[in-house]
Amino acid sequence: MTTTSLRSLVAPPPRDASPIVRWVLSDAPPETSDAELMQRVADEDRDALAEVYRRFGPLVHTIAVRSVGSHHDAEDVTQQVFVALWRARHSLDPAAGSLAGWLATVTRRRCADHHAQRSRRERDERALSVPSEVATGAQPEDATERVVLARELDALGEPRRTIIRMAVVEDRRQQDIAEALDLPLGTVKSHIRRGLLDLRTRLEEVKA
Amino acid sequence: MTRPPTRHEEDVVHTEHLADERLVDLTLDDDALAHEREHLASCAACRGTLADLTRVVDIAREAPTVELVTPGPGLWARIVEDLDGSDVGERIPPRDAAPASLQPEARPDVAVLPAPAESSSSPEVVVPLRREHRDREHPVGRVRPALTWLAAACAAGILLGAGGVVVADRLQSGSGAGIDVIRTVATAELDTLDTRQRLGTATVSERAGELNLAVSATELDRGDSGYVEVWLINRDGKRMVSVGVLDEGATAGAFPVSRQLLDEGYVVVDLSREQFDDKPQHSGDSIVRGLLRTPV
Numbered sequence: 001m002t003t004t005s006l007r008s009l010v011a012p013p014p015r016d017a018s019p020i021v022r023w024v025l026s027d028a029p030p031e032t033s034d035a036e037l038m039q040r041v042a043d044e045d046r047d048a049l050a051e052v053y054r055r056f057g058p059l060v061h062t063i064a065v066r067s068v069g070s071h072h073d074a075e076d077v078t079q080q081v082f083v084a085l086w087r088a089r090h091s092l093d094p095a096a097g098s099l100a101g102w103l104a105t106v107t108r109r110r111c112a113d114h115h116a117q118r119s120r121r122e123r124d125e126r127a128l129s130v131p132s133e134v135a136t137g138a139q140p141e142d143a144t145e146r147v148v149l150a151r152e153l154d155a156l157g158e159p160r161r162t163i164i165r166m167a168v169v170e171d172r173r174q175q176d177i178a179e180a181l182d183l184p185l186g187t188v189k190s191h192i193r194r195g196l197l198d199l200r201t202r203l204e205e206v207k208a
Numbered sequence: 209m210t211r212p213p214t215r216h217e218e219d220v221v222h223t224e225h226l227a228d229e230r231l232v233d234l235t236l237d238d239d240a241l242a243h244e245r246e247h248l249a250s251c252a253a254c255r256g257t258l259a260d261l262t263r264v265v266d267i268a269r270e271a272p273t274v275e276l277v278t279p280g281p282g283l284w285a286r287i288v289e290d291l292d293g294s295d296v297g298e299r300i301p302p303r304d305a306a307p308a309s310l311q312p313e314a315r316p317d318v319a320v321l322p323a324p325a326e327s328s329s330s331p332e333v334v335v336p337l338r339r340e341h342r343d344r345e346h347p348v349g350r351v352r353p354a355l356t357w358l359a360a361a362c363a364a365g366i367l368l369g370a371g372g373v374v375v376a377d378r379l380q381s382g383s384g385a386g387i388d389v390i391r392t393v394a395t396a397e398l399d400t401l402d403t404r405q406r407l408g409t410a411t412v413s414e415r416a417g418e419l420n421l422a423v424s425a426t427e428l429d430r431g432d433s434g435y436v437e438v439w440l441i442n443r444d445g446k447r448m449v450s451v452g453v454l455d456e457g458a459t460a461g462a463f464p465v466s467r468q469l470l471d472e473g474y475v476v477v478d479l480s481r482e483q484f485d486d487k488p489q490h491s492g493d494s495i496v497r498g499l500l501r502t503p504v
Binding site: 078203 | 235237260261265278279284290447
């Protein structure tokens with residue numbers, strides 16, 4: 001009964017499909033791009049907002065949970081973020097950055113507001129000599145960048161996701177990956193290059 | 209090659225910026241060639257990009273420790289309510305019959321998740337049939353008994369795979385027998401993750417339209433001062449929801465669950481060791497786990 005990575009054990013891929021077949025299948029569905037979705041929200045499409053929530057709710061909520069601690073407070077933050085997205089819809093510009101970047105930045109700021117309010121409240125309570133049980137003194141965790149990249153990695157299509165994981169997380173050499181996956185070295189290289197440069201762009205969009 | 213062109217044509221060989229793609233190679237695998245090293249030593253821009261990429265790799269390396277947490281099932285309804293409250297006059301009428309505030313409290317599962325995109329490009333293969341069915345024919349907020357849901361799901365053969373047929377048969381044979389009958393919808397064997405030791409079972413049963421998840425185990429090592437939390441993990445391995453916490457010292461418990469959760473693919477039961485540490489997300493320390501299947 002040891003600690004085991006969740007990812008490794010949930011939903012193992014079907015045994016009968018070869019990796020290549022799985023990749024082809026999972027690459028197949030051309031869903032609405034994030035940029036397209038952003039444009040639709042900008043054009044007042046509430047259904048698009050629902051789809052944004054479906055797609056990015058876990059990103060926003062996970063950042064919030066890690067920062068503010070309680071699920072309840074995190075849901076308040078998540079709610080504020082999606083309401084803010086709708087209110088800001090007219091200023092959304094897909095050319096200026098991604099939905100993920102926008103949402104992560106706003107979430108991070110809302111979490112900071114939350115902490116500021118909480119410490120003001122605690123200070124006031126102390127001033128009034130009301131005993132405070134909340135003051136833990138713990139520094140809130142800012143996992144924004146980690147969560148953003150985790151979500152980006154998850155959202156990658158195959159085989160790029162597998163290749164990036166092997167290169168970055170498992171720290172395997174490109175030649176090694178090419179052999180393990182039976183792919184040309186050039187293919188592996190270009191997935192890694194494009195993939196990491198995209199991740200860098202995403203990270204740059206997350207503002208303080 | 210998105211780097212800006214060099215400023216001076218004459219010293220092209222040694223001062224030409226390194227391509228971003230090449231900098232990726234240097235970040236991960238390759239040793240810099242002599243002239244590349246020379247350039248890096250004198251070029252802050254390329255060093256900056258290299259530092260950025262190294263940071264990307266460092267952060268991405270920790271990504272597997274991040275479990276994405278899905279917001280609770282009632283949150284979308286609250287957001288809609290918030291928008292409707294603040295947007296009056298600038299919005300087209302609500303697309304669904306009941307405003308969020310009128311949705312039945314006790315059944316947050318019926319009303320909550322946003323409809324999938326209407327886009328015709330949405331992939332039929334991966335979007336469960338029932339989703340469209342639900343949203344088109346059963347307006348948000350209308351309560352549907354579980355039997356209808358089960359029958360619909362089973363007719364479409366999508367509840368928990370091919371085994372759904374079994375449940376459909378049972379429903380037919382049991383029709384008219386009154387609604388207050390407990391039916392087993394799905395069961396899971398709970399095994400340890402490493403040694404696959406069978407430590408317990410989980411059962412989803414349906415009674416009077418409500419689904420209940422019961423778990424029981426022969427032994428649960430909850431550590432020194434922790435507690436055991438019950439989760440439903442999505443098939444996709446990325447999303448999970450907390451179902452509840454076992455009572456102190458207990459090795460069994462029962463929790464109401466929403467059928468929509470199961471329908472959305474939250475079919476892996478997981479019991480985790482948690483500490484009283486203000487971290488509501490899954491500790492990553494799973495004791496046992498099992499996949500819900502319809503009974504054979």
